[in-house]
Amino acid sequence: MPTFGSFALLLALVLCAYNLIAGAIALRQMAVGRGAQYAPERLAETARRAGIASFIAVTAAAFALVWCSFTNDFSVAYILHHSNRALPGAYKFSALWSGQEGSLLLWAWLLAAYGFVLRARHKVDVKLTAYASTILAGIQVFFVLLLNFAAPPFALVQGAVPTDGFGLNPLLQYPEMVIHPPMLYLGYVGFSVPFAFALGALMMRYPGEKWIHITRRWTMVTWLFLTCGIFLGAHWAYSVLGWGGYWGWDPVENASLMPWLTGTAFLHSVMMQEKRGMMKTWNVWLIFTTFLLTLLGTDLTRSGLVSSVHAFAQSSIGDWFHAFMFLVLAVCLYTYFRQRDHLQVEHHLESLVSRESSFLFNNLVLLAACFTILWGTLFPIISEYVQGSKVTVGAPFYNRVALPIGLFLLFLTGIGPVLAWRSTSLKSIRRNFILPTIVGLVTAIVLMILGIHPWQDQGTFYSLVAFSLAAMVTTAIFSEFLRGARVIQRHTGKNIVASMLQLTHRNTRRYGGYIVHLGVVIILIGIAGAAFNQSKEQEMGYHDTMTLGPYRLVCQSYTQDSNANYDSEYALLDVYKGNQFIGRMAPERRFYHASEQTSTMVANHSTLERDLYVVYEGRSQETDKPIIKVFINPLVAWIWIGVMVIVFGTLVALTPNLEAAMVARRGGHSPGVIAADSKASHAAGGGQG
Amino acid sequence: MTLAACAALLIGIFAYVFYVPRAAEEQHQKTRLEFLRERKDVVYENLRDLNFEYSAGKYLEEEYLAQRALLENEAAEMLAEMETLESMKDTDSTIA
Amino acid sequence: MSLLRRTFDVELARIWGQIALACLLLIVTVGAGDTSARFNDLGHRMMCTCGCNQILLECNHVGCTVSTQMRGELQASLDRGDNNNLVLQGFVQKYGPTVLAAPLQSGFDLVAWITPGIIFVLATLATALLARRWKHSAVAPEAMAEGPHMDDLRERVRKETEI
Numbered sequence: 001m002p003t004f005g006s007f008a009l010l011l012a013l014v015l016c017a018y019n020l021i022a023g024a025i026a027l028r029q030m031a032v033g034r035g036a037q038y039a040p041e042r043l044a045e046t047a048r049r050a051g052i053a054s055f056i057a058v059t060a061a062a063f064a065l066v067w068c069s070f071t072n073d074f075s076v077a078y079i080l081h082h083s084n085r086a087l088p089g090a091y092k093f094s095a096l097w098s099g100q101e102g103s104l105l106l107w108a109w110l111l112a113a114y115g116f117v118l119r120a121r122h123k124v125d126v127k128l129t130a131y132a133s134t135i136l137a138g139i140q141v142f143f144v145l146l147l148n149f150a151a152p153p154f155a156l157v158q159g160a161v162p163t164d165g166f167g168l169n170p171l172l173q174y175p176e177m178v179i180h181p182p183m184l185y186l187g188y189v190g191f192s193v194p195f196a197f198a199l200g201a202l203m204m205r206y207p208g209e210k211w212i213h214i215t216r217r218w219t220m221v222t223w224l225f226l227t228c229g230i231f232l233g234a235h236w237a238y239s240v241l242g243w244g245g246y247w248g249w250d251p252v253e254n255a256s257l258m259p260w261l262t263g264t265a266f267l268h269s270v271m272m273q274e275k276r277g278m279m280k281t282w283n284v285w286l287i288f289t290t291f292l293l294t295l296l297g298t299d300l301t302r303s304g305l306v307s308s309v310h311a312f313a314q315s316s317i318g319d320w321f322h323a324f325m326f327l328v329l330a331v332c333l334y335t336y337f338r339q340r341d342h343l344q345v346e347h348h349l350e351s352l353v354s355r356e357s358s359f360l361f362n363n364l365v366l367l368a369a370c371f372t373i374l375w376g377t378l379f380p381i382i383s384e385y386v387q388g389s390k391v392t393v394g395a396p397f398y399n400r401v402a403l404p405i406g407l408f409l410l411f412l413t414g415i416g417p418v419l420a421w422r423s424t425s426l427k428s429i430r431r432n433f434i435l436p437t438i439v440g441l442v443t444a445i446v447l448m449i450l451g452i453h454p455w456q457d458q459g460t461f462y463s464l465v466a467f468s469l470a471a472m473v474t475t476a477i478f479s480e481f482l483r484g485a486r487v488i489q490r491h492t493g494k495n496i497v498a499s500m501l502q503l504t505h506r507n508t509r510r511y512g513g514y515i516v517h518l519g520v521v522i523i524l525i526g527i528a529g530a531a532f533n534q535s536k537e538q539e540m541g542y543h544d545t546m547t548l549g550p551y552r553l554v555c556q557s558y559t560q561d562s563n564a565n566y567d568s569e570y571a572l573l574d575v576y577k578g579n580q581f582i583g584r585m586a587p588e589r590r591f592y593h594a595s596e597q598t599s600t601m602v603a604n605h606s607t608l609e610r611d612l613y614v615v616y617e618g619r620s621q622e623t624d625k626p627i628i629k630v631f632i633n634p635l636v637a638w639i640w641i642g643v644m645v646i647v648f649g650t651l652v653a654l655t656p657n658l659e660a661a662m663v664a665r666r667g668g669h670s671p672g673v674i675a676a677d678s679k680a681s682h683a684a685g686g687g688q689g
Numbered sequence: 690m691t692l693a694a695c696a697a698l699l700i701g702i703f704a705y706v707f708y709v710p711r712a713a714e715e716q717h718q719k720t721r722l723e724f725l726r727e728r729k730d731v732v733y734e735n736l737r738d739l740n741f742e743y744s745a746g747k748y749l750e751e752e753y754l755a756q757r758a759l760l761e762n763e764a765a766e767m768l769a770e771m772e773t774l775e776s777m778k779d780t781d782s783t784i785a
Numbered sequence: 786m787s788l789l790r791r792t793f794d795v796e797l798a799r800i801w802g803q804i805a806l807a808c809l810l811l812i813v814t815v816g817a818g819d820t821s822a823r824f825n826d827l828g829h830r831m832m833c834t835c836g837c838n839q840i841l842l843e844c845n846h847v848g849c850t851v852s853t854q855m856r857g858e859l860q861a862s863l864d865r866g867d868n869n870n871l872v873l874q875g876f877v878q879k880y881g882p883t884v885l886a887a888p889l890q891s892g893f894d895l896v897a898w899i900t901p902g903i904i905f906v907l908a909t910l911a912t913a914l915l916a917r918r919w920k921h922s923a924v925a926p927e928a929m930a931e932g933p934h935m936d937d938l939r940e941r942v943r944k945e946t947e948i
Contacts, residue, residue, distance in 0.1 A: 394886035
């Protein structure tokens with residue numbers, strides 16, 4: 001099987017290289033109009049087919065690696081180092097992305113899968129897709145080159161083959177780790193597609209803005225995957241690392257947040273280009289930057305440039321990434337300078353008080369947040385270069401610098417929907433904004449009366465501001481739904497709920513977007529709860545009691561257990577709230593035989609109000625009693641609920657509008673015409689965005 | 690076995706890549722008419738958006754009327770150009 | 786009447802001054818709490834040096850002797866009555882500058898703190914200037930094309946885009 005895997009990877013390299021070279025030649029011939037005798041269309045078709053076939057070849061390689069993992073083929077060095085016989089099946093599957101080589105293979109496979117869909121749907125716009133496909137093939141060549149020469153997943157063990165593997169890192173033996181990395185990679189890799197379309201459209205001087213319409217769903221889906229990946233990672237950290245938090249501002253976490261921020265900026269500002277032909281240069285560079293940041297994120301994770309808890313994926317392939325990033329940047333710069341006259345704007349800003357200017361400032365703030373995170377992540381390297389010694393840039397830095405930016409962004413989330421396109425009169429702003437402002441202020445006053453005093457400390461101040469802004473933004477969003485629903489109600493006579501549903505269905509992108517904003521507000525409420533975290537650590541023998549906040553924990557027993565994969569120690573704690581029995585919790589610590597490493601299994605009792613988060617820290621050397629650390633983390637559940645709301649909102653935004661869906665059901669149009677109709681038929685729900 | 694699997698993969702893929710039917714999908718340059726149709730859709734969408742936002746109370750009447758006149762004019766000019774191009778196309782096909 | 790008014794104003798200013806001073810004192814004294822609060826505060830401003838890349842008080846590795854020892858040292862320096870600066874300096878001398886969870890607010894490290902702010906201000910100014918320039922350079926709308934056919938077309942557009 002390793003031989004088959006290696007062969008499939010080599011074949012994938014040949015196919016990607018063919019797609020790149022043949023595709024480029026065909027496009028060149030067609031561009032200069034010298035192709036009649038060479039039939040460049042047929043050459044381009046073989047290039048497209050090679051791209052599709054590369055997906056089959058990379059799939060074969062990925063299948064071979066998973067096969068090796070399931071059949072315990074420890075002659076493959078990667079399997080030896082990332083699996084063992086007693087490893088449960090799901091984790092044997094996840095061994096595919098638990099190390100350097102495997103995760104690069106997953107990356108290449110996802111890229112090939114995206115490429116497969118793009119190339120299969122080429123009839124949307126044959127010429128533009130041919131450009132995008134060729135650019136995507138260039139990116140594929142890089143990753144498949146890495147897999148063939150720098151990080152081969154099928155490298156064989158030298159000498160005698162051990163009878164069992166060294167096991168999977170215990171931190172990765174958690175259900176979320178089976179989906180967190182693929183989800184995050186789907187997000188990272190997915191940005192290659194809008195990047196390829198944007199670069200392709202610029203190269204071929206694509207007339208109009210239809211390419212944005214074609215890539216809209218790609219970008220939204222990618223953004224959704226990245227969002228889910230980031231929050232699954234946060235949930236994993238919360239559940240496994242056992243320090244009571246979900247976000248540690250680790251360089252790798254930061255690396256995933258940066259493209260998310262620029263991608264979010266792109267999703268907003270691209271609407272200005274689509275609707276009004278504005279910000280063309282800006283948008284092109286935003287998507288270029290987003291793609292480069294996904295590469296930088298991967299580079300940071302793997303090159304060991306900055307120290308990180310994700311050190312398990314480190315190796316020496318940083319140089320390859322640096323070279324590729326420079327190459328991509330060079331291609332982007334060259335194409336931009338050659339074709340920049342194509343990016344002439346069609347309209348200018350008409351008023352500083354308009355939806356356009358709110359997008360402008362939203363972009364500014366998102367990019368400022370991105371820069372701050374990039375700066376904090378790279379400052380240790382800069383410091384080492386300037387002062388000769390590294391410094392740490394950790395949570396205290398980001399909490400102080402990034403929080404105000406986040407709050408400002410929340411504020412803009414509330415203002416944006418109130419503003420109209422082109423220009424909004426101050427009178428109408430006053431009329432539409434007065435209720436949200438009052439609700440925000442009343443919330444602040446009520447919270448202060450309830451005991452949240454902003455002068456107590458910085459955390460309390462920020463949380464009060466966050467809660468008040470959240471109330472303001474939520475009111476603004478609901479008013480927006482209500483205002484729109486009333487218009488529908490006037491025209492159709494339906495009740496307000498039915499009108500709201502119809503409103504959403506008529507313009508899914510705009511109202512789905514508002515639902516996403518609501519999700520962001522809910523997440524920020526959850527994050528603001530961190531200002532009121534409490535914790536306590538105590539040795540707990542039989543029937544010992546610990547009290548924290550409203551909870552009382554009584555240790556019923558503590559014991560050990562063992563299975564083929566790991567030994568475990570755990571305590572059984574009865575939890576009471578007042579005199580009411582809440583349940584039994586069993587925080588656990590595991591020692592994995594194969595890797596000889598330990599990991600924590602946190603016990604968490606989660607409610608909307610707060611999480612009771614219990615960690616088994618180990619046994620006291622003096623008394624042999626378990627040391628239990630208990631955290632009370634208010635409102636954390638809101639973060640995960642917020643993510644679900646974001647997922648729902650994005651799915652709504654991805655749903656075709658009512659009229660478009662009806663046109664599609666009626667049939668009688670070619671796909672291209674339906675796509676055009678979907679834009680033309682947004683009747684009473686207003687336009688997109 | 691491995692050799693057979695490799696050979697099957699290789700042959701299958703090469704057959705798929707290079708056995709291209711004669712009529713490959715043509716890459717054509719977007720015409721001015723197609724471009725105008727797209728632009729018209731966008732301006733229509735902006736107009737509907739404007740009308741809706743006005744009904745929802747986001748514009749004062751004079752702002753709304755001015756914006757609407759601008760957009761309607763833009764759309765009307767596009768329609769006029771589209772009509773001209775379409776009539777030229779019809780004439781061409783009649784002559785042919 | 787005006788004397789009374791002036792006296793009232795002076796009195797009002799004095800009261801406001803006192804309120805401001807009280808607020809300032811409140812802000813300045815925030816954080817200077819008891820030893821356990823200082824332990825918690827300082828413990829969150831330092832990193833565990835075992836290589837786990839976690840905040841000192843959040844490191845929970847089994848048998849991590851480094852964080853246990855460091856917490857002991859922190860408690861000892863607080864018991865000695867060292868002020869916050871002295872405690873942090875002591876740790877930097879022993880473990881190197883990477884022990885601090887965030888750069889210092891002095892020397893070259895200050896650059897880390899001020900750069901994001903400067904960039905944000907510059908970017909805001911640039912955006913505002915750009916927006917102003919765009920607004921001023923916005924071309925005047927073209928004159929409406931005249932003629933009955935154009936009026937018909939405009940009418941058609943209106944009908945097709947009614948809500």
